[in-house]
Each structure stands twice: as C-alpha cells, then as structure tokens.
Amino acid sequence: MAYRTVLVGTDGSASSFRAVSAAASLAAATGATLVLACAYLPMRESERAAAADRLGELAYKVTGSTPADDALRAAREHAVAAGATDVVLTADQGDAVDVLIAAAARHHADLLVVGNRGLNSLAGRLLGSVPSAVTHRAACDVLVVHTTDGGR
Template sequence: MAYRTVLVGTDGSASSFRAVSAAASLAAATGATLVLACAYLPMRESSRAAAADALGDLAYKVSGSTPADDALRAAREHAVAAGASQIVLAAEEGDAVDALVKLAGTHRADLLVVGNRGLNSLAGRLLGSVPSSVTHRATCDVLVVHTTSGK
C-alpha cells in the first residue's frame, strides 16, 4: 500500500522534529503529501494580559495560534531537509490527541506519525500518552517513531 497523505504531529520539541524527519523521508519516498500538524490551547485572558505586559510589542508571539505556527515553520525546515516537497501546515485548537485525530480525518491521511515521547514514562502509563491514545483513536495507520531514549 502506498501512502498518499502522511500526517505528523509536532509540538516544536527536538523529539517531535525527529518524528517530522522520519515522516518527511517516508513521504518523499512514496510521493505523498506531508501534513505537519500542531495542536494548541487558547491562552486564558489573565495569562495573556500578563504576557502582554511582560512582552510589550512581542506579546503576539504567545497569543492564539502563533506558537503553533512557529513550531510548524520550524518543522517545515526539518521536513524539507529530509526530502519532503509537498507540505501542508495545519494548526488546530484543542488537545493534542483530539487535534491529530481530527486533522487526520480532515486531510484524509493514510498514515499518522507520532513520536514515542510519553510511552515509557510513569505519567504516560498512569494518565495515557499522546502516542498511545492516537493508536487507539485513529482510523488510519499509525507509525510511532522512536524519538526518545525511553529512560
């Protein structure tokens, strides 16, 4: 089966960029479109006001989807370096798992790629991790990329 659309989640962390690179290599090899996805949560008004006071003219950097957009732009650089050419950026408000599953459906992804961060942690075992939850909820294939040592 050839993948036509590969969606990968990123939060701007180094480990998520390893998943982006793996997904981009796969997309390049199969000629698939790569969808870079990032979830974000709206900032509470009190937090936004405090940030605006502290950051002044740079306050826009922490409001709305701007942090997610910044993570997506950085992820695009990793994707291009790994060979992807057809790249779509998608920021979605909400919990990471909900956003990834929703975006996978919206973009008709054949494959959803996530990193393994959280799978081997105590919190991940007790509360559930993004990779674990995505594998249970996604309606497409899921690839969990080894992006952390698991220690």
C-alpha cells in the same frame, strides 16, 4: 501499500522534529503529501495579560495560534531537509489527540506519525499518552517513531 498522505504531529520540541524528519523521509520516498499538524490551547486572559506585560510589543508571539504557527514553520524546515516536497501545515485549537485524529480525517491521511514521547513516562502510563491514545483512536495506520532515549 503506498501512502498518499502522511500526517505527523509536532509541538515544536526536538523530539517531535525527529518524528517530522522520519515522516518526511517516508513521504518523500513514496511521493506522498506530508501534513504537519500542531495543536494549541488558548491562553487564559490572566496569562495573556501577564505575558503582554512582560513581552510588550512581542506579546503576539504567545497569543492564539502564533506558537503553533512558529512550531509548524520550524517543522517545515526539518521536513524539507528530509526530502518532503509537498508539505501542508495545519494548526488547530484543542487537545493534541483530538486535533491529530480530526486532522487525519480531514486530510484523508493514510498514515499518522507520532513520536514515542510519553510512552515510557510514569505520567504517560497513568494518564495516557498522545501516542497511545492515537494508536487506539486513529482510523488509519499509525507509526510511532522512537524520538526519545527512554526505554532504549
């Protein structure tokens, strides 16, 4: 089966960029569109005000979707370096799992790629992890990329 649209989640972390690179290599090899998705949660007003006091004119960097947009720009660099040519960015407010599932449906993704971060942690086993939840809820194929050293 050739994938036409590959969606990968990123949060701007080094481990998520490893998943982005793997997804980009696969998209490049199959000629697929690569969708980079990032979830963000709104800041409480008290947190935003405290950040604005500390950051002054740079406060916009932690407001709204700006951190997600920054993560997506960095992820695009990793994707292009790995060979992806058709790259789409999407930042959506909400829980990571909900955002990834909705973005996969909206973009008609054939494959959803996530890193394994959280699968080997105690919190991940007790509370559920993004990769685990995505594999249970996705309506498309899911690839879990080993992006951390845990359990290896």
